[in-house]
Amino acid sequence: MxxxxxxxxxxxxxxxxxxxxxxxxxxxxxxxxxxxxxxxATSPAGTSAPRRSSGLPTMQKNGINLTPFDDSPKYTEAQLRLTSPPPGATQPSGAVPFSYELTNFRLTQMTGSEHAAQMANSMKGQHIHNIVDNQPYSAHYETKFSKPIADGQHVVLSFLSRSYHESLKHRGAYDLRVVNVGQAPPTPLNVDLRAPHLFYSRPKDTYTGPAETQRVMLDFYLVNTTLEPGGNNVRATINGTEFMLDRWLPYMMEGLPIGQNTVKLELVDSSGTLIPGPFNSVTRTFTLQP
Structure with a gap:
């Protein structure tokens, strides 16, 4: 017991x-x-875990909703290097050959994110955006390609893109350089590549069906500047309605009408004055169809 x-x-x-x-x-x-x-969060080359949304506020004007988002996979270790043509090089007239080296990023891979189902998404996967003189970009899914460029001096921006066309925005993800095409001495553009520059990326062309037209991404590229309250901003005028953007992020546009739509982007200083630069004011149209 x-x-x-x-x-x-x-x-x-x-x-x-x-x-x-x-x-x-x-x-x-x-x-x-x-x-x-x-x-x-540090995955094998070309993969990354999505981050949770930060719940950034939506701007609403005239039936248009504009919502920034920052929860896409970051790929912070991804690096792009343009090996050809070299900066300032003179290429023969016609198609200019481009060659890139990539690390920690996989072209043609689908980006793992809920946004892939919420907006226009390339079924070819991740790619490179190549922009000449801030004209509409061409998308490339291989590290080597040729692209017709008119004779003269040109500014070429290249950057890495997720499959749904959102740009990677860290320093190693882009390249900016001047390229000359043709044998005649080019007329100098007198572009200071160290100055602040704004380049347009999305939206582009035509969007079809509810999956693409209900939410349309607005995305742009900045070089040598950043955005902040009380500092430089991007003034986005969407179908005549003005929004001031103080974060360098992609933005989801909702409430756009079927048919042709217009976006104007301007890089402005704290007083709303356009910052000088050949690409810092750009207007594009795109079309939504049922």
């Missing part, structure tokens, strides 16, 4: 000890889970 009584008296202490051990094990699992989540 004494032995049984001792066991009964020690049982609560044993159960308490097990609870503590269980608590410690649960805490360890939480730490391990956090570590696994952290390690999954």
């Amino acid at each position: 004494k032995t049984s009584l001792g066991l009964l008296r020690s049982l609560p202490l044993a159960l308490a000890g097990l609870a503590v051990l269980g608590s410690c094990d649960t805490s360890k699992q939480g730490v391990d889970a956090a570590a696994n989540a952290s390690s999954s």
Whole structure:
């Protein structure tokens, strides 16, 4: 009886000890889970875990909703290097050959994000945007291609893009340079590549069906500047309605009418004055159809 009584008296202490051990094990699992989540954010080359949305506020004017988002896969280790043509090079008239080296980024891979189903998405996967003189970009799914460019001096911007055409915006993800085409001495553009520049990217061309027309992404590229409240902004005028953008992010446009739509982008200073530059004011049209 004494032995049984001792066991009964020690049982609560044993159960308490097990609870503590269980608590410690649960805490360890939480730490391990956090570590696994952290390690999954750094994925094999060309992959990345999506981040959770930051809940950025929507701007609303005249039936248009404009919502910034920053929860796409980041690919922060992705690097693009344009090896040909070299800066300032003179290429023969006609198609100019381009050659890139990429690290930690996979062309033709579909970007793993819910946004892939929420807007226009290239079924060919991730790609390179090549922009000449801020004209509409051409999309390329291989690291080597040729592109017809008129004779003269040109500014060429290249950057990496997710499959749904959202640009990668860190320093290693883009290249900006001057290229000369043709044998005649080109007329100098007198473009300072160290100055602030704005380049237009999306929207572009025609969007068809509810999956593409209900939400249309607005995306642009900045070089040598950033956006902030009280600093430089991008003034986006959408179908005549003006929005001031103080974050360099993609924006989801909703409430656009079927038919032709117009977007004007301007890089402005804190007083709303256009910052000088050949590409810092651009207007494009695009079409939505049922």
